[in-house]
Amino acid sequence: MSTAIVIGAGVGGLTAAMKLAHAGVKVELYEKSPVPGGRCGRVEVGEFRFDLGPTILLMPFVLQQAFASIGRKLEDHLELQRCDPHYRVHFRDGSRVVLWTDPAKMKAELEQIEPGSYPRYQQFLARGKIQNDAAFEHFITRHFSSVLEFVTPKSVPQMVRVGALSKLWSHVSKYFADDRLRQALSFQTMYLGVSPYDAPAVFALLPYTEAVHGIWFPRGGMHAVPLALAEVRRLEGVALHLGQGVKQVQVENGKAVGVELEDGQVRRADVVLCNADYAWAVKHLLPPALAAPRSAKLSKARFTSSGLMLYLGLSQRVEGLLHHNVFFGRDFKGSFNDIFEKGRVPDDLSFYVNAPSRTAEGFAPEGKDALQVLVPVPPLGGPVDWKAEAGRVRAGVLARLKDEGYGDLEPLIEAEQVLTPDDWQTHHRLERGSNFGLAQNFLQLGPFRPKVSDPDLKNLFWCGASVQPGTGVPTVMISAGFAVDAVLAQLGMARPRERVA
Ligand SMILES: Cc1cc2nc3c(=O)[nH]c(=O)nc-3n(C[C@H](O)[C@H](O)[C@H](O)COP(=O)(O)OP(=O)(O)OC[C@H]3O[C@@H](n4cnc5c(N)ncnc54)[C@H](O)[C@@H]3O)c2cc1C
The missing domain is CATH 3.30.519 (Guanine Nucleotide Dissociation Inhibitor; domain 2)
Structure with missing residues (x-):
């Protein structure tokens, strides 16, 4: 039986572990914290409880797909509730706008800020659908091994079409004259830790997906997502070692062969899949000769x-x-x-x-x-x-x-x-304390973002917020799917590519 070690039980590591185990790999999952979830963890202070980081669940169909890919139903493990209204935005001049899925309520809200804006909002959403669908089909659900796969005669018109080369703020400004609506319909890039002035216009897919697919709240909070994944990983037979951090990836002859744990024990496996924050892990978990040059390069990257x-x-x-x-x-x-x-x-x-x-x-x-x-x-x-x-x-x-x-x-x-x-x-081992990892400006997307297969070490793989396709709970689950595909191909256990709706 092929064996894998997964480092980190964030949403990415848990998703990858359950998928690998389902495919027939024996998986050991090491997590340095006493609870799974990583950034999706929980804070308890006295008699109060909080989600540590994420609170907004978008694109629930990605979670459904991840569970379905191993023959399970999301609803059996996680209860989701739709939030409508989405949120109230407070402007400094004392005015407010509440964003809704409900079209009649949304219309009333937008029109009180900018009369005549609702038909343009509908056009913004129609354009958002095109951006969302094309981005999902051509970019978010595709892993790019090289720039040549990314920049092709077919893909360049797609990039222009989805707005990968222009900025979100300029895009939203074409639809709305009032700065308050421009702000309320572009700040969502901050869910990725990126300014709407820097984010590509394609991220208009965020306000689109909120309006059409909704904002969801898992019963028990966002921490219920990793708990549901942890439950499935148990059912799939993955051994989860909580409170056991990895000190370093073990390397022999240019290949990853296992890990040294923080308590000095060594564990060997056919492959190692790292879910710890990419920039932090490169610096701290790779052998120093590899870590130093790569960290130097990463220090010039843009962080969220x-x-x-x-x-x-x-x-x-x-x-x-x-x-x-x-x-x-x-x-x-x-x-x-x-x-x-x-x-x-x-x-x-x-x-x-x-x-x-x-x-x-x-x-x-x-x-x-x-x-x-x-x-x-x-x-x-x-x-x-x-x-x-x-x-x-x-x-x-x-x-x-x-x-x-x-x-x-x-x-x-x-x-x-x-x-x-x-x-x-x-405490959370995020390089530069960056909440969302490497930024998602054009030059850090697709093939310009770290790939799931390590460029230097055979049998070392990556998943999580800073690798392709990018940050956010659903997207990290897609990255886990990419990593699992690459691992299974390496182990000679390749399976048909999954599609995310
Ligand atoms: C404040 C905040 C708000 C956010 N809001 C949203 C939101 O509303 N919606 C949304 O979709 N996303 C949001 N995000 C982003 C989202 O949380 C992340 O993109 C996602 O959770 C990252 O998951 P991950 O699996 O890549 O990494 P992580 O969650 O960072 O998991 C990595 C795991 O590796 C473990 N680890 C690290 N080093 C070691 C080691 N040496 N040995 C063993 N284990 C190790 C860590 O303890 C951790 O459990 C937010 C993030 C933050 C911080």
């Missing part, structure tokens, strides 16, 4: 934003908040410039508040509230003193919530935890 997180347990329910809430600072464009170009935290913050108790039980005791606040900030590497900055950010968030009429939350705080980019790097 980090997040300064506040997890607040409150003695009372905050009236008026929806499940998802977005707050934009005064200078929308300037804030992206601060984060991505100047490496500083904007003076007037933009942030996101997740209040899951609106939809589900189990996050806060009856009558109390659990808020996860995500403030996008630069990745590590700039001059920011994060301890000092955390205090300023916390005060800024509380002041803004008060200004917006949600009350003075300070006296209600019973329990809290703060997480800075330093913590993302130190």
